[in-house]
Each structure stands twice: as C-alpha cells, then as structure tokens.
Amino acid sequence: MNPLQMDALKEIANIGAGHAATALSQLMGKRVDMCVPQVDLIPLEAVAGYFGEPETEVWAIFTRCESSFPVSLVFIMNKSDGDLLAEKLFQAARIQDKVRLLPGMKESALSESGNMIMGAFVSAVGDLLRENLPLSVPSISLDLMGAVMDILLEIFGGFGDTALATETELSFPGESRRNFNARILLIPDPGSLEILFRQLGVE
Amino acid sequence: MSVHPTTAEIQTLTVGMGEICVARKPDLLSCVGLGSCIGLVLYDPIRGWAGMAHIMLPSSSSRGSQGKEKPGKFADTAVFGLIAELESRGALRSFLRAKMAGGARMFSFSPTSSGAIGEQNVAATREALRIAGIRLEGEETGGTKGRSIIFSPETFLMEIRCVGQESRLI
Numbered sequence: 001m002n003p004l005q006m007d008a009l010k011e012i013a014n015i016g017a018g019h020a021a022t023a024l025s026q027l028m029g030k031r032v033d034m035c036v037p038q039v040d041l042i043p044l045e046a047v048a049g050y051f052g053e054p055e056t057e058v059w060a061i062f063t064r065c066e067s068s069f070p071v072s073l074v075f076i077m078n079k080s081d082g083d084l085l086a087e088k089l090f091q092a093a094r095i096q097d098k099v100r101l102l103p104g105m106k107e108s109a110l111s112e113s114g115n116m117i118m119g120a121f122v123s124a125v126g127d128l129l130r131e132n133l134p135l136s137v138p139s140i141s142l143d144l145m146g147a148v149m150d151i152l153l154e155i156f157g158g159f160g161d162t163a164l165a166t167e168t169e170l171s172f173p174g175e176s177r178r179n180f181n182a183r184i185l186l187i188p189d190p191g192s193l194e195i196l197f198r199q200l201g202v203e
Numbered sequence: 204m205s206v207h208p209t210t211a212e213i214q215t216l217t218v219g220m221g222e223i224c225v226a227r228k229p230d231l232l233s234c235v236g237l238g239s240c241i242g243l244v245l246y247d248p249i250r251g252w253a254g255m256a257h258i259m260l261p262s263s264s265s266r267g268s269q270g271k272e273k274p275g276k277f278a279d280t281a282v283f284g285l286i287a288e289l290e291s292r293g294a295l296r297s298f299l300r301a302k303m304a305g306g307a308r309m310f311s312f313s314p315t316s317s318g319a320i321g322e323q324n325v326a327a328t329r330e331a332l333r334i335a336g337i338r339l340e341g342e343e344t345g346g347t348k349g350r351s352i353i354f355s356p357e358t359f360l361m362e363i364r365c366v367g368q369e370s371r372l373i
Contacts, residue, residue, distance in 0.1 A: 044259065045220045045276070054236035055351060057366055062310040139310040143366050146236020147309055147349020153239060154320045157260045161269075 013037035013166035016121035023120035037168035054146025061114030070189040075114040111140040159190040221276035225254040228357035239321035241305040247294035253356035256281040261327035278327035306344040341373035
C-alpha cells in the first residue's frame with residue numbers, strides 16, 4: 001500500500017469514527033470524543049496481543065457488510081465499560097435498577113448499540129462510494145481479547161501473513177468516574193480495498 | 204482447582220501464537236486466549252517431558268518454507284515439530300500421547316466461505332495426530348467460548364478456563 005492509499009484509508013476511518021461518535025452521543029445523550037484512527041498492518045502472530053493482554057475480558061460485537069466493498073467490523077469494549085454502557089442505556093430507557101432484567105437483555109442492548117455505531121461507521125464509507133452498504137445482524141460475545149482477535153486469522157489466514165485493521169478509540173469526556181473506551185476495528189476483506197481505491201482514484 | 208500438586212518454584216511458559224515450547228516438572232505450559240486457535244500438547248508420561256504448540260492455521264501448504272521455519276503455526280507441521288523437539292530432549296516417540304483444546308467459533312457466522320477456521324484447525328490436528336500414530340487422550344474443542352489452558356508435565360492434566368465458567372480438567 002502506498003502512502004496515498006494509507007491516507008485514504010485513514011480518512012475513511014476518520015469520517016466513519018466521526019459518524020460513530022455522533023451516533024453514540026445521541027444514544028447516550030452526552031458528548032463523545034474520538035481520536036484520529038490508526039491504520040495498521042498486523043502480523044498474524046501478533047493479533048492476540050494487539051490490544052494488550054490477550055486474557056482481558058471484553059465485550060465484542062461483530063458484524064459483516066456483504067456488498068461491493070466486503071468488510072468485517074468489530075466493536076470492542078472492556079467488560080466493565082460494556083457493563084457501564086448497558087447500565088446507562090437502561091437508565092436512558094427508564095428501566096430501574098431494582099427491576100430484574102430478563103436474561104440476554106444486556107447482550108441485546110449492547111449488540112444493538114454496537115450495530116448502530118458500526119452502521120454509522122459503514123454508512124460514512126457508503127456515502128463516499130455512493131452506495132448503500134447494509135450490515136448483517138450483529139453477533140455478540142463476552143470473551144477473552146485474544147480469542148476475539150482470532151477473527152483476523154479467519155479473514156486473513158487463507159490469504160497472507162498480515163491483517164489490515166483501522167482502529168479508533170471513543171471516550172466520554174467529563175465522565176467523572178473514569179475513562180470509557182471503545183474500539184472499532186474495520187477489517188476489509190483481502191482484495192476489497194482495491195475496489196475502494198479505484199473509486200477514490202488512488203490506485 | 205489447580206493442575207499442579209506442589210507449590211515449589213514454578214515457572215509457567217506461555218506459548219505465543221505459532222510457537223512451540225517444551226518443559227518438564229515442576230514447570231507449566233500455557234496458552235492464553237485461544238479462540239479458533241488450538242493448544243496442542245504432546246507428552247511422554249514415562250520420561251516426563253511435555254511440549255505445547257499454539258496452532259493458528261490448518262495447513263502449511265501454499266506457504267512455502269513457513270511450515271519449516273515456524274512449524275507450531277500450522278496443524279500439519281506442529282505435530283512433527285513437537286515430536287522433533289521432544290525427541291531432542293530425550294522423550295521417546297512411542298510413549299507420546301496428546302491432549303488438545305480450542306477451535307472455537309467465536310461469532311455465529313463466518314466471514315469466509317470455506318467454513319469456520321476453528322473447525323478446520325480441529326480436523327487438521329486430529330488428522331496429523333492420526334498420521335503420526337499418536338493417541339489423543341483428551342480434548343475439548345469447538346463451542347463458542349474462548350479458552351485459556353495450563354498443562355502440567357507432572358500430572359499430565361490440562362486445566363481449561365473459560366470466561367464465566369468453572370474450570371475443567373482433562
């Protein structure tokens with residue numbers, strides 16, 4: 001990939017993250033910040049530890065976009081941050097603490113918010129391509145970071161030895177308790193980037 | 204619950220992706236955060252040696268010399284890589300047995316058409332063991348949960364931990 005293509009990818013991630021931050025902010029009714037996304041080529045042997053300790057427990061929401069620009073997206077939050085997000089969503093929906101939640105409610109709330117955020121992300125790319133990019137139904141898992149990151153092996157294992165991912169972090173400024181972080185991985189299928197680059201004229 | 208009976212100074216070797224490590228008592232071998240990957244252990248219960256591979260992909264074919272350079276990375280080369288490592292330490296091939304865990308499908312659908320990589324890893328590892336003539340003494344594979352494993356070359360037990368579940372011994 002040449003520097004121009006790297007920049008194009010970064011810019012796309014940047015716009016996507018902006019949309020995602022807006023979506024999250026509307027959902028929560030508070031300001032959400034995001035950092036400038038990174039674009040990284042990750043050696044397959046390093047994917048498990050890419051975000052730090054492979055044994056950290058995380059909420060991960062996975063979705064696919066099958067279109068002319070096939071891409072996988074993963075929204076990753078530390079367990080405690082995901083729990084907090086679910087709590088805030090229930091508060092916003094006026095579901096009181098005392099009410100006993102049905103099993104699966106938290107998963108459902110988190111995967112919906114993940115889907116919304118990733119949908120915002122992908123629709124930003126769609127605007128650029130002048131195309132409608134629909135997402136699949138999200139799949140959620142509470143698991144070890146290392147295990148979640150194996151998704152990169154699944155996508156790239158058959159093709160090569162590096163995975164390409166763009167990553168951004170979202171946080172809530174002024175959140176007195178502590179920082180909240182969420183990461184979005186945008187993982188284009190091998191070969192699908194070429195389509196994008198052609199569209200953008202940075203072949 | 205622990206796989207290890209004593210509290211002497213124990214070193215735990217964590218086997219990174221695509222690596223192979225060998226140990227004997229009282230040290231322990233571990234793989235952390237296995238999703239679709241496989242943690243494969245071969246051990247010689249008589250001589251007391253054990254080796255662990257952190258397998259990432261089913262096959263080294265179409266990968267040039269990679270299978271030779273990093274045998275632990277592929278199911279088809281990891282078994283023979285482990286045998287070679289263990290024999291060089293004095294284990295006897297005819298005593299070797301195997302245990303494995305991993306090969307989960309983390310999300311309910313797969314991004315590739317060839318099927319989930321976890322299932323392919325399990326099948327390829329079983330096949331490689333069959334070719335090498337090594338008996339699989341225990342396994343816990345598949346499912347939708349990631350696993351961390353610890354193996355003791357003293358008790359020859361593998362402890363399997365998943366998020367939100369009791370740990371198990373095989």
